[in-house]
Amino acid sequence: MHNPQLDANGELKHLLTIEGLPKRILNQILDTAETFVGVAERDIKKVPLLRGKTVCNIFFENSTRTRTTFEIAAKRLSADVINLNVGTSSQSKGETILDTVDNLIAMHADMFVVRHAQSGAAHFIAQHVPDNISVINAGDGRHAHPTQGLLDVFTVRRYKPDMHNLRVALVGDVLHSRVARSEIHALTTLGVPEVRVIAPKTLLPADVEKLGVQVFHDMKNGLKDVDVVMMLRLQNERMTGALLPSAQEYFKTFGLTQEMLNHAKPDAIVMHPGPMNRGVEIDSSVADGSQSVILPQVTYGIAVRMAVMAILGGGQSAGGIS
Amino acid sequence: MKIHIKNGHVIDPRNNLDAKQDVFIAAGKVAGIGSAPDGFVANQTIDAAGLIVSPGFVDLSARLREPGSDYKATLKTELQAAIAGGVTSLACPPDTTPVLDEPGLVEMLKHRAKLLNLAHVYPLGALTRRLEGKLLTEMNALSNAGCVGFSQADNAMTDTLVLWRAFEYAATFGYTIFLRAEDYYLAQNGVAHDGEIASRLGLKGIPAAAESLAIASILRIAQQTNTRIHLCRISSAEGVELIRAAKKNGVQVSADVSTQHCHLTEMDIGYFNAHANLKPPLRSTRDKSALCQGLKDGTIDAICSDHTPVNDDAKLLPFAEAEPGASGLELLLPLALKWAADNKASMADAIAKITSHPAQILNIAAGDLSVNANADIAIFSPEAEWKVQASQLKSQGKNTPYLGQSMLGQVQYTLLNGQLTFQNNQLESQ
Numbered sequence: 001m002h003n004p005q006l007d008a009n010g011e012l013k014h015l016l017t018i019e020g021l022p023k024r025i026l027n028q029i030l031d032t033a034e035t036f037v038g039v040a041e042r043d044i045k046k047v048p049l050l051r052g053k054t055v056c057n058i059f060f061e062n063s064t065r066t067r068t069t070f071e072i073a074a075k076r077l078s079a080d081v082i083n084l085n086v087g088t089s090s091q092s093k094g095e096t097i098l099d100t101v102d103n104l105i106a107m108h109a110d111m112f113v114v115r116h117a118q119s120g121a122a123h124f125i126a127q128h129v130p131d132n133i134s135v136i137n138a139g140d141g142r143h144a145h146p147t148q149g150l151l152d153v154f155t156v157r158r159y160k161p162d163m164h165n166l167r168v169a170l171v172g173d174v175l176h177s178r179v180a181r182s183e184i185h186a187l188t189t190l191g192v193p194e195v196r197v198i199a200p201k202t203l204l205p206a207d208v209e210k211l212g213v214q215v216f217h218d219m220k221n222g223l224k225d226v227d228v229v230m231m232l233r234l235q236n237e238r239m240t241g242a243l244l245p246s247a248q249e250y251f252k253t254f255g256l257t258q259e260m261l262n263h264a265k266p267d268a269i270v271m272h273p274g275p276m277n278r279g280v281e282i283d284s285s286v287a288d289g290s291q292s293v294i295l296p297q298v299t300y301g302i303a304v305r306m307a308v309m310a311i312l313g314g315g316q317s318a319g320g321i322s
Numbered sequence: 323m324k325i326h327i328k329n330g331h332v333i334d335p336r337n338n339l340d341a342k343q344d345v346f347i348a349a350g351k352v353a354g355i356g357s358a359p360d361g362f363v364a365n366q367t368i369d370a371a372g373l374i375v376s377p378g379f380v381d382l383s384a385r386l387r388e389p390g391s392d393y394k395a396t397l398k399t400e401l402q403a404a405i406a407g408g409v410t411s412l413a414c415p416p417d418t419t420p421v422l423d424e425p426g427l428v429e430m431l432k433h434r435a436k437l438l439n440l441a442h443v444y445p446l447g448a449l450t451r452r453l454e455g456k457l458l459t460e461m462n463a464l465s466n467a468g469c470v471g472f473s474q475a476d477n478a479m480t481d482t483l484v485l486w487r488a489f490e491y492a493a494t495f496g497y498t499i500f501l502r503a504e505d506y507y508l509a510q511n512g513v514a515h516d517g518e519i520a521s522r523l524g525l526k527g528i529p530a531a532a533e534s535l536a537i538a539s540i541l542r543i544a545q546q547t548n549t550r551i552h553l554c555r556i557s558s559a560e561g562v563e564l565i566r567a568a569k570k571n572g573v574q575v576s577a578d579v580s581t582q583h584c585h586l587t588e589m590d591i592g593y594f595n596a597h598a599n600l601k602p603p604l605r606s607t608r609d610k611s612a613l614c615q616g617l618k619d620g621t622i623d624a625i626c627s628d629h630t631p632v633n634d635d636a637k638l639l640p641f642a643e644a645e646p647g648a649s650g651l652e653l654l655l656p657l658a659l660k661w662a663a664d665n666k667a668s669m670a671d672a673i674a675k676i677t678s679h680p681a682q683i684l685n686i687a688a689g690d691l692s693v694n695a696n697a698d699i700a701i702f703s704p705e706a707e708w709k710v711q712a713s714q715l716k717s718q719g720k721n722t723p724y725l726g727q728s729m730l731g732q733v734q735y736t737l738l739n740g741q742l743t744f745q746n747n748q749l750e751s752q
Contacts, residue, residue, distance in 0.1 A: 004593055019522065098638055117525035118640035119592030141642070143524030178524060205521035206529070 006011055014126045014135040015308050017144035018185035018318045028098055030154050032307035033300070039076055040302065050079035050315040056109035057083045058100065060116040065274060066148075069298070073305035079313070082109065101125055101220045105133065111313055112136065119143035134312040142176050147308060148273055149182025152210070152230065153190055155293055159269050159299070160227055169196040169222055169264075170213075170283055171254060172232035173203045180232055180271045180278075181211070188212045199220035199254065202243045219254060223263040231256055231272040247280050257283045261291065269293045271283040294314050323740060324348045326358070330370025330701060333555065334377060335674035336436040336690035337520040338717075345375055346380055347697040362477045366742070370701050373734055378410025378441075378698035380689045382500075382578050383554060384489035384629035384651055386430065387718075388444070390419025395631035395718040397431075400651065401440035405718035407652040407742040408700030408733035410441050411688040415500075416448040417462050423448035423459045425467035432468045432571060440743055444684055446500055449488050454478040458488055461497060469486035470515070470684050471498040471552070476601050478506035478536070486505035486543050486710040493549040498685070502554040503540055503561070504602060513642045515605040519588040525642060528603050534560035541568045544575060552683055555628055557602040559612030565620040576683045577621065580628035581657035582649055582723065585664075587609070589721055596637045596644035597723040602627075612667045613655060625661065625672075625681040627654040631719020649719035653710065655702060656729035662731075669704065697740035706732035 003020050007013040013023055029135045039045055055074040057067050061062070062085060075082045086100055104112065110134045114122050119141030126135040139145040153163075162168055168187055174180040174197050187195050187213075195206060198216045209215055216222030223229065234250065244250050261270065270282075270292045287294060327345040332355065334340075339355070342725035346354040346362055353359045383403065387395035404412055414431075416484035420630075422431070428445050428723050435443035435733060446580060451457045461472060472492060479485045479501075484664040492499050509532040514520040516527025537553060556562060565603050582600055587607050591598045598604055605678050616622040631649025650657075654676055662672035681689025710727050712720035736744035 096635070096638070097640070116640065118642050120642070121640040123594045124640045140640075141524050142526075181522070181524060206516045206527055207518040207521055210518045211522065 002106065004123060004129065005017045011087045011310055015146050015312065016135065016137045018146045018149045018182050019144070019253060021189065023189050025033060025190070026097060026150070026153070026186065029150055029307050029311060030157060032311060033303040035120050035155055035305040036303040037300065040299065041253070045076055046078055047076065048078045049310045050074065050077040052056055053079045053110040053313050054108065055111045055113060056104050056310065057081065057113045057138075058086055058104065058115075059084065059263055060097070060114070060121065061088045061139070062087045063139070066115065069301050070138060073302050074309060075194075075243055076302070077306055077309055079309070097121065097125065098128055100127060109133065111309065113138050115139045117141055117194055136308060136312065139178055142178050143181065145178040145182050147305050148179050149186040149303070150308070151297060151304040152271060152273070153186040154185050154300050154304050155271060155297050156228055159293060164191050164193065166192045166228060167194045167196070167226045168192055168228040168230065169198055170230045171198045171219070171222070171256060173206050173234050173238060174199050174232065176235070176238070177232050177290065182213050184213055196222055196226065200244070201240070206293045219260045220263050223260060225290055226264045227268055229256065229268055229270045231270065231282050233273060233275065234277055236277070251280055255281055255283060256286050258286055258289065261286055271297055274287045274298070324353075324362060325737070325740060325742075326364035326367045326372050326702065327699070328367060330373050330375035332375045332669050332676045332691065333673050334691040336678035337692060339691070340670050345691065346698070347737070347740045352691050352693055352695050352697050354693060359504060367487055367699065368735060372625060373701050373703050374669070376408070376700045376702065377677040377689050378700050378738070379408045379440060379654055379656060379676045380684065381409045381412040381629065381651065381676070382624055382626035382683065384409070384412040384414055384627060385631065385647070386414050387416070388418065388434070389427065390466075394633045396627070398629065399432055399437055399716065400629070401435065401438055401443070401717040402440040404718045405736040405738070406733065407427045407654050408702060408736050409651055409654060410700070410738050411444065411686060411699035412441060412738065413444045413446055413470060415473055415475040417453060418496065420470070421448050421452050423451050423464075424445070425460070425463045427465035428464055428469055439738065441497045441738060442688065444468070444470045444686060446447055448472065449474050449499060450479075450484065455479045455481055455484055459492055461492060462495065463495065465495070471500050471742050473500040474502070475735065476502060478509070479506050480506045480748070482539065482543070486547065489543050489547040489549040490674060491549050494673050496550070498550045498552055498683070500554055501540055502602070503533055503536035505532040505536045506533065513589045513599060513603065513635055514591060515603045517588060517606055519591060523591065523594065529603060530558035530560050530609065533558045533602060534564055536725055537561050537564045540706050541573055544749050545571070545573045548574070550574040555580050555583065555602055556613060556616070556622060557583050557605050557609060559609045559740065561633045562612045562616035562621055566616070566719045576623045577628045578624040578680070579617060580623050580626055581653055582628065582648055584610065584613050584617065584661050585657060585743055586723060589643070593724070594641040595650060595722055595723065596639065596641055597725065599641055599644050599646045600648060614661060617661060618667055618671070620666055622682060623675070625654070625658050625675040626680065627651050629717070631717050632721045634720065637721050647715045648722045649715065650722065653715060653722065653724060653729065654729040655733060659704060659731040699737040700733055701735040702731060704731050706730070708732050
């Protein structure tokens with residue numbers, strides 16, 4: 001089956017999921033992102049790579065944070081940006097996804113950044129756009145959030161450059177998390193030898209070990225000697241529907257406190273994709289502590305999204321800007 | 323009208339016939355096999371050299387979308403699809419709009435089908451009013467109107483007391499209950515088999531246990547109430563195992579599998595192909611093998627198309643939002659033959675699964691070529707290869723996961739009540 005993300009030459013055409021992308025392309029994105037990290041520190045925070053191009057953020061599911069980082073990334077590449085919160089407009093009037101997309105195609109957008117509550121929505125849109133339009137998945141259901149996965153491994157690589165010698169633990173709601181799936185694929189593709197998931201059985205998807213992870217159900221053993229702790233967001237609605245008894249019990253069993261973190265390596269870093277639920281999945285003293293790299297993740301997120309857009313929109317390859 | 327079908331190879335599983343024989347038809351009935359009745363002079367001769375002459379196929383589940391959903395399909399388009407696929411008798415589930423829970427609706431459907439005179443339509447009545455699982459329907463009145471059994475279609479029964487009483491009431495009059503076994507809660511909002519693929523794709527899973535738990539309850543109640551039960555669209559290895567054991571214990575149970583589930587697996591979802599969004603979900607390779615084996619050893623009695631035409635717009639959506647179901651009447655024969663070829667079963671075994679066995683389950687006079695039986699006949703080439711293309715399908719529903727695939731086995735002629743209704747991809751004008 002043809003990988004819909006790659007063109008006939010095996011180059012990136014859309015970014016829909018990390019799964020199935022070759023290591024070469026992941027490294028190309030990460031290396032390109034390195035060249036963009038410095039842009040934000042300049043007086044004039046712009047490069048002209050996407051000048052004259054139009055990037056359209058189509059958010060069928062509301063999000064402020066992710067949409068903003070995509071918007072900043074596109075603007076720093078000199079693109080024109082259109083934001084469309086479809087969740088609050090057309091769809092509530094009965095318009096279908098394809099109607100919405102067709103309208104934006106007719107307005108000559110060059111790149112779509114798409115978020116949707118249904119898994120597979122980004123693939124669906126990518127199948128229906130003309131050849132000259134690239135689709136970036138900004139999160140589809142529980143399936144994938146590839147730029148988040150990429151910015152997370154970018155952050156890991158910055159702090160722990162020897163990816164082939166790492167132990168990484170993901171903690172929390174893997175079942176509902178597109179971030180977890182993208183992180184797992186990114187880490188395993190880049191050769192991280194040991195990826196763990198730590199969660200109660202109710203928050204793990206079926207056959208999760210087939211994704212290449214080791215499963216733990218307790219924090220002490222799961223965190224033992226890990227180099228990186230990736231926390232996952234736990235949404236409040238998980239307390240209903242018999243997945244968990246209470247936020248309090250969850251925090252006591254799977255919350256990241258300094259005491260728990262001490263089971264990891266002393267120089268372990270702590271990550272979180274945001275937005276955090278302080279006191280539910282992570283203790284404030286850890287989130288704001290010396291091992292936390294949560295804010296650098298946000299900064300790198302812009303560089304990584306710039307890299308993806310530059311590669312898709314401008315034929316940008318590694319080491320491209322000077 | 324007298325028809326002589328000559329030079330064909332007759333396969334009639336109920337009569338254990340698998341030989342080159344001529345078939346003679348008079349007054350809408352089979353008048354003779356092998357030798358012509360005295361004084362037989364044919365008005366029409368069909369040369370079936372190189373072709374198989376079989377009883378017309380009997381499909382245990384074909385949605386015709388009437389009444390209520392003619393933007394998806396109409397009785398006419400779907401019955402034309404039926405005869406193009408050699409299907410001359412079909413059962414339709416009661417999940418129409420409105421639901422088939424009133425005798426008048428059933429009479430209307432039977433009447434409209436009869437006017438079209440393309441295939442025999444056997445409605446399954448709703449087991450409970452509006453399929454809500456709360457109040458019983460007037461089963462006797464529905465039976466008199468033409469229902470051959472009672473079904474909940476895809477609506478699960480959550481109230482076991484209602485289920486128990488529905489069984490008792492149906493058993494009082496000897497009606498068969500057709501149920502697709504699925505635990506409501508375990509299946510709720512699920513769209514794919516709960517396994518590795520669903521986990522990778524981030525789709526909400528339906529565990530195989532959703533089926534096996536429901537089967538276990540149904541079998542237990544059927545045994546206690548001495549009810550005749552037909553389990554529709556089995557999808558899991560666990561389900562096959564439970565039915566096998568129940569049959570050994572003398573429970574009055576039969577079962578079918580769809581043409582999708584005996585060939586496809588969760589892997590066929592690929593990159594979110596909405597045509598692979600089916601009820602029940604496509605399961606693992608191990609499940610598929612168990613279904614094929616169950617067909618072979620007789621645990622599963624029949625193969626059905628589970629024909630469910632869906633309009634394009636309802637499929638042009640992200641996977642989980644797309645309406646489930648596949649169009650299948652025209653693929654019943656080639657996919658039944660493929661089951662036999664893939665599993666070292668005979669062609670006669672495949673034919674039995676789509677003729678005599680389903681006819682017996684529906685308790686209708688169909689599915690065989692005995693002398694004096696209705697001359698409902700399918701004549702097909704087992705070697706003809708054709709490609710599934712939306713533009714070529716007669717059904718209004720172009721939704722099938724087999725689009726673009728090659729099929730082996732094509733119907734050349736279909737006869738209903740001794741009249742040629744379909745010939746070489748061209749419908750005879752009515």
